Amino acid sequence: MSKIKELGEILKQKNIKISGAESCTGGMVAAEITSVGGISAVFSESFVTYSNDSKHRNLGVSEETLAKFGAVSEECAGEMAEGAAGRSGADIAFSVTGIAGPTGGTKEKPVGTVCFGLFFKGKTVTATAHFKGDRESIRKASVDFVIDMMLSAVS
């Protein structure tokens, strides 16, 4: 069974409602989640928040966080996950925000830097990964990473 099917079956079985917020993956994680038949029992909505303004308006990421740490930061990823959970009333919410390239990289945050958030059971964990490759490889690696995070949390 693929990891996303495994995750979907656990969420349905345990009735864990899921939501999320995506920046650089732009809907790829939600597309994976909704590839699982019957997932509507636990999935109501998620957010593709590409701009800073959208992260602030839709998820409540604070302007201070965006100004101080930037959109690609664990601080922002944490607030994105919490915002998605709060907005949707979900039990678990993921977030992905990173630099998929080819442009947008800096010395401190090169292309391939991706931050993740996971809100579950009232706690938020965050992580940063550094992926190599082109835009699509970085986006795909990010999807796999956050699915693994969720699978570990709910298994």
Add this chain to the structure above:
Amino acid sequence: MSKIKELGEILKQKNIKISGAESCTGGMVAAEITSVGGISAVFSESFVTYSNDSKHRNLGVSEETLAKFGAVSEECAGEMAEGAAGRSGADIAFSVTGIAGPTGGTKEKPVGTVCFGLFFKGKTVTATAHFKGDRESIRKASVDFVIDMMLSAVS
């Protein structure tokens, strides 16, 4: 050039800001749009609204529309596209709402029935398509259909 790259280049060139709302495709269209490098110039956000409640809360689809015509209707698709445009301030906004299966089909609306909306230049057009195949084929055909709709509109 792939159709999504062609669409992305036109949007960037003409500075047409885009948003959208997805039900059965669950983020696949947004994922395609964000596969285009530099699309952040015209793409700020989009919505994955899987439940009726989410379509109502996030996009302003009226409860009357949902009750009278159902979520899989051109009426709902039109309001979803308008809601996405209104919420995001985009110039063009798409919507997709359908029955990808394997369950959820009825005699009137069998699996494979997918409704689309496109708001552009203050006007909303809607369409219904009937696709054959499994869940993934129906979702993929829906993505291609709505990209074609957008490409025709902006070309």
